[in-house]
Amino acid sequence: MGQVKSLADLRKIKEDLQGKMSLRENSNNPESLVQIRVAMATCGIASGAKQVMEFFIEEFDKRNIQAVVTQTGCMGYCFAEPTIEVTLPGQAPVVFGYVDTKKADDIIEKYVKNGELVDGIIPVNYETIEKK
């Protein structure tokens, strides 16, 4: 203790995880996991996309939900950043806009857990400014 952490200390974390992993069911099949992509373009970053992405990673871990959280570049929804795309297993992707951590919590509790829709869905065929 009191020592500055180094990569050697990762071994312990890895062993703990290995124990947990063997208990997980779906880890070999990403198709069966919830997938979240956070838009990380300038507009998204400026409006808090990093906090939102960290929130999802932490909360899925705490609430024991198996999910893959990654990032994309610009999705073209400047006006509604931060935006995220959520894909539930076997379903079409849904894009949510104006996502802060409170909205993110709603998305986990209502949409991810129960498939209930929450406010802020952006129709995927919404005209981006390019098309206007």
Added chain:
Amino acid sequence: MMKDLAMHIMDIVQNSISAGATLIQVSINESAKDDTYLLTITDNGKGIPAEMIEKVTDPFVTSRTTRKVGLGLPLLKQHADSTGGSLKLESKEGSGTVVIATFGLTHFDRQPLGDIAGTMVLLAAANLKIRFVYEHTTPDGEYRFDTDEVNEMLEGMSISEASVMRFLKEMINENLKEIKISG
């Protein structure tokens, strides 16, 4: 818009990711002697065509199609300039790009570094195929974080596991504290 340097870094690195880079290196060098704070972001992506390079710090230049104006590089330039520093770009088509931003270390308008540990770990976790290197040098020493070394330790376990991310973030923060980085 960008509240700290880590936000700028998150954004500039997105350009490298879009350019197909497989190696992205972020370096910060603090010099008390010269009163400079040097940020360098190097990638091995597709590069910027020569005719475009002088123009990319102009807010009206972007190669994206979803929005008409570019923003990331002009914002970084504006910030660097406001601290008595500058922004330079070096790029070669087909081999990569270097973005060099210089700030006045003690200048009042230099934004704080912010959550660089969280930013690097998040980038690594969200882009598992890209190797990220972060180096920070101060008069007190040097720290280097390299996702290749992390992956070697993890032996197949993913950086994107929440507990691994938490650990890496703490590790980077503790090491940066050791070399007394500036806020």
